[in-house]
Amino acid sequence: MFNELxxxxxxxxxxxxxxxxxxxxxxxxxxxxxATIIDLPGSYSLYPRREDEWVSYKVMMEQEKDLxxxxxxxxxxxxxxxxNLLFVSQIIDLKLPVVVALTMVDLARQKGIEIDVxxxxxxxxxxxxxxxxxxxxxxxxxxxxxxHTAEEYYQAPVRDFINNQGLAEKAVSGIKGLYPDMSxxxxxxxxxNHESFHIDxxxxxxxxxxxxxxxxxxxxxQAEEILQRYQRIGSIMKQTVSGAKSNxxxxxxx
Ligand SMILES: Nc1nc2c(ncn2[C@@H]2O[C@H](COP(=O)(O)OP(=O)(O)OP(=O)(O)O)[C@@H](O)[C@H]2O)c(=O)[nH]1
Ligand SMILES: [Mg+2]
Numbered sequence: 001m002f003n004e005l006x007x008x009x010x011x012x013x014x015x016x017x018x019x020x021x022x023x024x025x026x027x028x029x030x031x032x033x034x035a036t037i038i039d040l041p042g043s044y045s046l047y048p049r050r051e052d053e054w055v056s057y058k059v060m061m062e063q064e065k066d067l068x069x070x071x072x073x074x075x076x077x078x079x080x081x082x083x084n085l086l087f088v089s090q091i092i093d094l095k096l097p098v099v100v101a102l103t104m105v106d107l108a109r110q111k112g113i114e115i116d117v118x119x120x121x122x123x124x125x126x127x128x129x130x131x132x133x134x135x136x137x138x139x140x141x142x143x144x145x146x147x148h149t150a151e152e153y154y155q156a157p158v159r160d161f162i163n164n165q166g167l168a169e170k171a172v173s174g175i176k177g178l179y180p181d182m183s184x185x186x187x188x189x190x191x192x193n194h195e196s197f198h199i200d201x202x203x204x205x206x207x208x209x210x211x212x213x214x215x216x217x218x219x220x221x222q223a224e225e226i227l228q229r230y231q232r233i234g235s236i237m238k239q240t241v242s243g244a245k246s247n248x249x250x251x252x253x254x
Contacts, residue, residue: 001075001101001133002039005142015064020055030147038067044083046090046189047222054196060094061189063197071097071149073142078108078115078130081241085124085233086226089161092126093185097156099145100128101138112243120240125157162228164188167221174210178203188225192218 002010006025013022023039040059041052048057058064060072072091076084091098102117121128127145131138148154164184165172168191175187182190190197194207210216237244 001103001131001139002037004133004136004139006037015055016066018051018055020052027143029143029150033147033150035146037073043087045087045226046094058196060091060096061186061193061197065198069096071099071146073099073101073146075101075103076128077104078102079104079111079113081108081113081115081244082230082233082237085237086229088124088126089229089233090185092124092157093160093162093164093183095156095183095186097149097154098126099142099149100124100126101142102128102130103133105130106132114242116240120236123236123240124161127154160184162225162232164225167225167228168214168216171210171214171216174214175207178206188221191216192222 002023002025005027007027009027010023010025013024014020015022020041021039025037025039027035027037029035038059040056043053043056046057046060048054059067059069062069074084074088074091076088088098088100100121102115105115108115117128117130127149129138129142129145131142133139145154160183164187167188171191172184172187175190176182176184179187179190190207191211194204199207
């Protein structure tokens with residue numbers, strides 16, 4: 001999809017400090033609107049493990065100094081929808097503008113999975129565009145959705161996908177005392193991963209104190225978050241997807 005969008009207008013470098021490919025390209029979204037597209041390493045959630053997942057994570061958390069994220073174009077695999085929607089819901093809760101490109105719709109169909117895309121988009125509150133980059137299908141519609149999102153014709157959902165504040169009420173309030181404009185969900189990530197972020201020592205100390213005063217337990221919070229996301233995703237998929245096997249094991253994974 002990256003190649004389809006950027007054609008010959010791309011170059012490859014590295015992300016600072018790591019040997020992870022940074023593919024960057026330029027594309028014309030509309031006559032008056034050009035976009036710089038950065039291809040990030042594939043990830044399944046905002047809980048990074050591998051080095052390349054950390055790269056994507058830090059970009060999403062706005063920790064990559066020279067890189068401002070205006071919009072996230074998420075490529076979601078329709079044949080593995082549940083897991084991909086988990087990640088989509090996390091990015092939505094960061095309050096970043098999101099457009100979802102739904103790929104592998106042909107493979108999903110072969111597995112007997114049918115998706116009511118407009119109902120799914122309505123439930124998630126973000127545009128979802130089916131594409132098949134192999135056939136150049138859906139690229140024009142995708143550009144339209146990006147254009148409309150850039151023009152704020154599509155607004156980010158006001159309500160969180162899950163009650164992120166409720167996951168650690170006092171600790172989240174503490175972080176928001178330091179960063180008033182931060183989303184509740186991003187505040188949780190600050191509680192979990194602040195040591196890996198660019199934060200001055202005084203603020204680091206304050207975050208540490210907030211964690212300790214409120215006995216912030218990141219393992220418990222993460223587990224509860226994932227559980228709640230999968231619960232909501234499960235009920236959304238019941239209404240919008242037919243033929244998908246509900247797989248309890250997959251739900252517990254990650
Ligand atoms: N049948 C089918 N194949 C597709 C579709 N979209 C992508 N592919 C193929 O899937 C393979 C993987 O695509 P990539 O673009 O490398 O996937 P990616 O999301 O960038 O993968 P990572 O960066 O490794 O996470 C390629 O061979 C694509 O041609 C689709 O809609 N249908
Ligand atoms: Mg890729």
